[in-house]
Amino acid sequence: MAAVTELGTALRALVDASVSTAVGPEELRAAAAEARRATALLEADRRPPGRLPPLDDPVAFRRVYSPVTGVGSAVAPPLTLRGDPAGGVRAEATLGLLYEGPPGYLHGGMSGLLMDHLLGAAAIHAGLWGMTAHLELDYRGPVPLGVPLVLRGWVERNAGRRTDVAGSIAAADAPDRVLVQATGIFVTPRAEKMDAYFATVTDAAGRHTPPGRPTDATAVQP
Numbered sequence: 001m002a003a004v005t006e007l008g009t010a011l012r013a014l015v016d017a018s019v020s021t022a023v024g025p026e027e028l029r030a031a032a033a034e035a036r037r038a039t040a041l042l043e044a045d046r047r048p049p050g051r052l053p054p055l056d057d058p059v060a061f062r063r064v065y066s067p068v069t070g071v072g073s074a075v076a077p078p079l080t081l082r083g084d085p086a087g088g089v090r091a092e093a094t095l096g097l098l099y100e101g102p103p104g105y106l107h108g109g110m111s112g113l114l115m116d117h118l119l120g121a122a123a124i125h126a127g128l129w130g131m132t133a134h135l136e137l138d139y140r141g142p143v144p145l146g147v148p149l150v151l152r153g154w155v156e157r158n159a160g161r162r163t164d165v166a167g168s169i170a171a172a173d174a175p176d177r178v179l180v181q182a183t184g185i186f187v188t189p190r191a192e193k194m195d196a197y198f199a200t201v202t203d204a205a206g207r208h209t210p211p212g213r214p215t216d217a218t219a220v221q222p
């Protein structure tokens, strides 16, 4: 885990530098050569989609390469999700140029990714694992880059396999001024769909490891 985290941290620094650098073409080409060398090292042994990495832990809700929470992911902020005393889940993050949409502000699709994850995590936190069936966002104000943000997700109601969830993004110093408001419907797939979608998912040892309740889909800290 220390090595995965070390590589993820180094890659995030690299990716951030690569989108904010102002160096010239010579330096860019030298950096590209270094990046290709690192890729060759990592390509020596790869896992296919559907086989979880050895450090993923379904019971501890750990996904080390999640694009949202993964400590080993180059593109994850990465978020640390916690149970929110006010209900649901919350996370804090300061997002950089990698995620820029309008100059100086967060890409709207990135808000969608983060809200999808927070809403899904809120459902799971309530013991209601499901897949996103519907996600709706209201963009009320641009989300600034480089300032601390607070992200929240909470369950509104549940009926059978359907869970209605909501969430928000705000600046940490103005948490009541919601910049992005999200609502979503998460559905636990019917049994035959679960089988069809996840029949071949295994852990690193080859054991069948489909998502479920509890699931390997989140990383909410106590």
Ligand SMILES: CCCCCCCC(=O)SCCNC(=O)CCNC(=O)[C@H](O)C(C)(C)COP(=O)(O)OP(=O)(O)OC[C@H]1O[C@@H](n2cnc3c(N)ncnc32)[C@H](O)[C@@H]1OP(=O)(O)O
Pocket (backbone or CB within 6 Å): 116, 117, 118, 119, 120, 121, 124, 130, 131, 132, 133, 134, 159, 160, 161, 162, 185, 187, 188, 189, 190, 193, 217, 218, 219
């Ligand atoms: C912490 C990490 C969290 C991770 C967050 C990220 C989560 C994800 O990204 S999941 C990936 C994206 N989502 C998907 O790929 C799902 C694709 N969709 C599907 O496979 C199916 O539509 C699925 C599984 C959602 C529902 O299929 P199925 O199991 O047949 O449900 P179905 O019987 O049609 O519906 C069940 C209930 O949900 C309702 N429902 C289903 N879809 C919708 C929808 N789009 N809008 C409104 N209601 C819906 C139905 O009306 C029904 O309600 P009721 O029981 O009251 O009649």
